Amino acid sequence: MNSSLVQCPKCQAWLLEGVFNQPELSPCPACGVPLQIEVFPALFRNQSVGRSGEAILIEGESSCFYHPQKKAVIPCQGCGRFLCALCDCELNGQHFCPSCLEAGKNRGKIKNLENQRTLYDNIALSLAVYPLLIFYFTLVTAPAALFVAIRYWNAPRSMVHRTKTRSVAAIILASLQIAGWGLLFFAIAGHRF
């Protein structure tokens, strides 16, 4: 993946010309499959070499919190610890130490690092809807749906759908099912006594 060459996705032949940035599909010179390949300057950009911290030459110079023998170049914007060039992790113009980055990712504080979310609103809605096919299950699933919807009311939802419609629908449906069961038990109890 470090080459600036592009391969045909079908025959894996290296493509050199003729198929790049064309307005229409062009056949692969090797296998003839129609291709449209759009290349951008990043393809030819040299990969920058990772930086390593500079060693401390003058006694008393600020040193990296993690590498005391390395010169500090920047403070972490999360915890304020001094960092060497190796420990400096830049993210959207901000500088963090590796542990702050990890903590931010785990707590979901740095949104750009989040790569997974659980959709509690979908879980609640599924618990409220699917068991309706076999109604007896709703005796258990309706309270569960209500619990999930309320417990995770403020939990982050999908990054791309941001309404609370599903949670609201789950609460209404689950409440109706619980009310239905309550009425049923009430009627049975009233009939018996």
Add this chain to the structure above:
Amino acid sequence: MPEKEYQRLTRARSRSAFAVVSMTRSSLWLGKDHLLCVDSSGYSETYKRFYFRDIQAVTVQQTDRHLWWSAILGLLTFAFFIITIATTPKTSPAQWTGDEVAGGIILGGITALFVLLLLVNLFKGRACKCFLRTAVQIEELPSLNRLRRARKTLARLRPLVVAAQGELAPEEISSRMRSTAGTPPQTSTATAPDAAAAPPTTTLPPSAPPVMS
């Protein structure tokens, strides 16, 4: 009303060709400085971000999938049409029994469903596979499985990537490719038909290791 952080580029499509088997559905969203690929299983979502500054290439490969689907759906439509005709009573509709009417409705409904699916497949146009390349990965974008949609998305994406990276002159691409591959640059760039007829020396064999400049 606050501005939406992501704009939908494509609707969710299954990662597998067999949508019933695969639960994971993939969609594309446009962010401020990146493309977001969302893989959703229904109960959780995983996100992949492709920053405009990192996108190296987008490859669209036309496939025959739409033809296969058309053939399968056409055959099914034809088969159910024949069955519907064969099982239709020869008497006038007024004399049909309840079972015959129900059978006709069910078979006619199934035929109509297949006709509808066939029309949708034809309307969607040619099928394709789309790959996005960065310095560290080549990612297939399953939601771009039709050529028309892929082109539309690419047309929307191109100016954003160009704004982040700058533009690449067409003649520059070939010369840079050739210098990377270790072959002398040519003055003229082969057009598509010329490239098709070009000897295999224009490409290196698949087994050849990439040549670094």
